[in-house]
Amino acid sequence: MTKILVTGGLGYKGSVLVPKLLNDGHIVIVVDPGWFGNYLKNHKNLTIYQKNTINLDFSEIEDIQTAILLHSVANDPCSDLAPTLTWETACFETEYLLRKLSKTKCNKVIYASSASVYGIREEEDIVETLEPVAVSVYNKTKVIAERIVLSFAQFNPTIIRPATVCGLSPRMRLDTVVNMLTVQAIKSNLITVLGGSQYRPNVHIEDLIDSYLFFISNPNITGIFNVGNDTRTVLEIANAIKSKINCKVDIKPSNDPRSYRLSSKKIIEKGFVFKRKIDDAIDEIITEYSNGNLVDEDHWYNIRWMKKNNLSEK
Numbered sequence: 001m002t003k004i005l006v007t008g009g010l011g012y013k014g015s016v017l018v019p020k021l022l023n024d025g026h027i028v029i030v031v032d033p034g035w036f037g038n039y040l041k042n043h044k045n046l047t048i049y050q051k052n053t054i055n056l057d058f059s060e061i062e063d064i065q066t067a068i069l070l071h072s073v074a075n076d077p078c079s080d081l082a083p084t085l086t087w088e089t090a091c092f093e094t095e096y097l098l099r100k101l102s103k104t105k106c107n108k109v110i111y112a113s114s115a116s117v118y119g120i121r122e123e124e125d126i127v128e129t130l131e132p133v134a135v136s137v138y139n140k141t142k143v144i145a146e147r148i149v150l151s152f153a154q155f156n157p158t159i160i161r162p163a164t165v166c167g168l169s170p171r172m173r174l175d176t177v178v179n180m181l182t183v184q185a186i187k188s189n190l191i192t193v194l195g196g197s198q199y200r201p202n203v204h205i206e207d208l209i210d211s212y213l214f215f216i217s218n219p220n221i222t223g224i225f226n227v228g229n230d231t232r233t234v235l236e237i238a239n240a241i242k243s244k245i246n247c248k249v250d251i252k253p254s255n256d257p258r259s260y261r262l263s264s265k266k267i268i269e270k271g272f273v274f275k276r277k278i279d280d281a282i283d284e285i286i287t288e289y290s291n292g293n294l295v296d297e298d299h300w301y302n303i304r305w306m307k308k309n310n311l312s313e314k
Contacts, residue, residue, distance in 0.1 A: 003027045003063055005106075007053050007097065008070030013112065015039050015171040017068070017209045022046060024213070029064065030055060032071070036305055039170035064107040066099055068093060068212060068221070069149070074302055075138060075175070079244045079307060081089060083137045090141035095148045097272070102152065108219045109155035113142045115163050115201060115226060115262050125263040126201075128161070128224045134260075137173055156222050158215045162208050163201035163228025163262050166281035168288060174300040178278050181238055182285045182301070183296055185247040195254030196235035201228040201262035204276035214272050221270055228262040229274040241282055 009030030011019050017039055021028050027045045032038075034050040049060060053071060073086040098109070118126050119133025135269045151159045166178035174183050177200055181191050211227045212244060232240070238249045264274070288294035300305045 002065050005064045007031045012169045012173045015169050044066045053093045055121045064106045068110045070112045082302050094145050098152045101135045106314040111149040111156045113161045115161045117143050121260045127261050127263045161226050163203040163224040165205050167205035168284050185241050185245040191249045193251045198259040201231040203228040207274050222224040225267040226262050226264045230278045245296045256296045
């Protein structure tokens with residue numbers, strides 16, 4: 001049994017990760033300001049501090065053994081909406097927390113970065129040895145946060161650079177490409193594709209969470225790892241949805257030139273096995289929507305919710 005700190009544990013990824021950690025017998029401490037609500041169920045081994053990491057008391061984390069850092073202002077649009085908050089959350093809060101953790105028994109830190117750090121690339125396969133390319137507030141803060149985490153070598157740090165995530169979570173997101181286009185097709189029988197030729201690497205949320213569990217089980221594996229196993233063009237994603245839902249695909253111009261193919265060979269060679277594809281996420285969303293368990297609401301869209309809750313700086 002390990003005592004694990006999960007920052008940002010009330011979000012899209014954390015709401016899937018935390019129940020799995022509890023199911024595996026761990027004691028979990030979640031720290032999250034709760035911008036998007038709390039969808040975690042009560043559990044005897046779960047403690048939730050609904051506040052920013054900088055407001056943590058040392059006594060609340062002094063016996064932490066492993067820390068999983070998920071806290072972030074997620075994606076480019078949200079970071080552009082609140083750039084100062086993005087820098088503070090990704091960089092200042094990360095360094096502040098790691099300095100606190102350096103006085104504890106914590107000996108493993110896993111940091112959730114993003115494949116967006118690679119920017120706009122022409123390489124056939126994007127591997128971890130490529131230098132990041134700064135193109136936005138979001139990916140700049142992720143690059144700096146990675147450097148901060150790696151500077152604390154005593155934590156045997158592991159950096160995860162996930163592809164765009166798809167699939168179901170108790171704290172759902174309908175603003176990631178597969179999830180968003182699937183709901184468009186269900187609701188309107190129409191998918192609007194911007195551009196379409198851009199390659200987008202994706203990862204099912206269950207596989208992504210399993211990668212965190214993999215590194216918890218193998219704490220001596222350190223370094224930077226891509227996590228994504230299903231790269232398709234945006235139009236190919238739309239057509240995969242169209243094959244399951246009777247809908248039209250409308251292609252419009254795009255001002256987003258990002259296009260890259262992520263290689264996850266490194267984590268696979270360490271023994272990790274991907275089990276799911278985009279199609280699994282599409283099927284799950286169709287089923288949950290059809291059963292009335294998933295509704296298209298504003299709080300599943302980060303930028304809409306940030307604006308409604310005055311998290312915008314504009």
